[in-house]
Amino acid sequence: MLSILGFSTIILFMFLVMTNRMSAFVAIIISPIIFATIGGFGENLGSMMLEGIQIVAPTAILLLFAVLYFGIMMSAGLFDPISRKILQLAKGDPVKIVIGTAILALLVALDGDGTTSYMIICSALLPIYKKIGINPLVLATISVMALGTVSGMTPWGGAATRAISVLGLDSTEYFTPLIPAIVCGSAWIILTAYVMGRMERKRIGIIHLERINKSMESNNEMAATVADNLPKNFKLIWFNFLLTLALMIALILGLAPLPILFIIGFVIALSVNHPNLKEQKSVIKENASHAVPVVMLVLGAGIFTGILSETKMVDSMASDLLRIVPESLGSFFTIIVGLISLPLSFLMSNxxxxxxxxxxxxxxxxxxxxxxxxxxRAGVIGQPLHSMGPTSAPLWVLLELVRRDLGAFQRYALIPVIILSLMLIVFALITGAISIAPR
Structure with missing residues (x-):
């Protein structure tokens, strides 16, 4: 019964979002409430929802100040030189630009933090996509695939850290055999980027840009960023670069909790880039329009996760999926776990x-x-799908940056991400990261 309620919750949520019947924020709250009430959990819904909110509260704070921080960085033109260089190398060819997106996304994903990765990628490349006319969903799809493969499977990423700790494993022993599969997965992402780039080239052609080596400061259209209407102070680019670099180093070294790092970074960036009090209020107001929807959706995801977890719907779904595996297929259980991880990772929080x-x-x-x-190792294979699921907090930041809703993104990205996930199982099997047990 609990499994039926759980799967019904997921199906209803996906239906409402992908058919644009409701916004993601409304659907992600209403769907679990309906089926939890049907299941007789109505009296405890309040405490369940609060439990979920408490779990995601640090993430919500992190995303709030991360969006505000990178909003200042983008308005200051920090990533414009990178965009200009990529544009020079690509020469208006969508294939080269999308392949460049994949390479940058794979490298940035090494830091293990989804929110930071998405913001850096979008800051550097979204202006180019706007200029050329490439569908931003291409950038979002490639970014999600890269994050799920690299950050999701490396031992310093959140998913693998949980797997290693809960099973009491050695991180080196876990990771070393998985490296070839991650490399193969990365190559597959670049191949997928090539195919997507060819599709975009067929749609819009090669855009021949004049004088692309001139400074973005003298070309307003080329200088467009996520924060189009805010003034840029190019004199502070080096300061902003060093501040962002210091923030990334502190993040990697774990010098302080991530929310605290971004709060401090935001305060410094705001004070230096906009010392005038009136200007500070204007900047906060401008970027709050991007930050608030993200925080709302993360809190909504917390309610969603809280209800499914506290009602034990999640446990029941996992157990029932396990029961359908015939004993005769026991030798293939590792592969089955990899396959089971795909829908469960998509539907559940890590x-x-x-x-x-x-x-x-x-x-x-x-x-x-x-x-x-x-x-x-088999369990983390579902991370690309988790990265595009409703419980992935960084996804909401990505969607806000590319100005697309969840339904449109999932309709576009679902098939290539599923194919990547299946290929990761194949790569892991071929390279020996997972194996078929002897009878």
Whole structure:
């Protein structure tokens, strides 16, 4: 019964969003409330929702100040030189631009933080997409694929960290055999980018730009960024670059919690770039229009996750999916875990999947003599799909940056991301990261 309620919640949410019947924020709250009430959990809904909000509150604070910080950086033109250089190399060819997007996204994803990755990628490349006329959903899709593959599977990324800790594994032993599969997955992403670039080239052609080596400061259209209407202070580019670099180093070294780092970074950036009090209020007001929708959606996702977790719908869905595996297929259990991780990662938060479902899967695998290490590797394969699911907080930042809604993005990205995820299972199997257990 709980599984039926859980899957019904997911189906209703996806239907409402992908058919544009409701906004994502409304649908992500209404869907679990309806089926939790049907299941008899109405009396406890308030505490369940609050529990979910408390879990995502630090993430919401992080995203609020990250959006505000990068809003200042973009309005200051920090990433315009990068955009100009990429435009010079690509010479208006969508294929080269999209391949460049994939390479940059894969490199940036190494830092392990989705919000930061998306903001850097969009800051550097979104102006080019606007100038050339490339569909921003291409950028969003490639970014999600790169983040799910690199950040999702490396041991310093959030997903693998959870898998390693909950199963008590050694991070080096986990990661080393997975490197070839990640490299193959990265190559597949670049191939996918080439195909998408060819489609965009066929649609819009090669745009021959005149004098693309001139400073973006003298070309208003080329200088367009996510914060189009804010003035740029090019004199402060070096200061902003060093501040952002210091922020990234502090983030990687874990010198302070991420929300605190971005609060401090925002205060410094605001004070230096906009010392005038009236100007500060204007900048905050301008960027708040981008930050508030993101925070709302993250809090909505917290309510969604809180209800599904506290009602045990998530646990029931995972257990029922496990029961449908025939005992005769026990040798292929690692591959089955990889396949199961795709829908579960898409539907569930990483906490719910790795702390709730993965230990159950690992325990079942032990009955077939399968090492928990392989279950951990199989479990993270679903991260590309998780990165485009409703419980992925950084996704809401990405959608706000490219100005697209969840339904439009998922309709565009679902097939290439599913194909990537299936290929990752193949790559992991071929390279020995996961294996078929002997009978």
């Amino acid at each position: 906490d719910a999947f790795f702390f709730g479902a993965l230990p159950v899967l690992a325990q079942s695998a032990s009955e077939y003599g399968i090492n928990p290490m392989e279950i951990a």
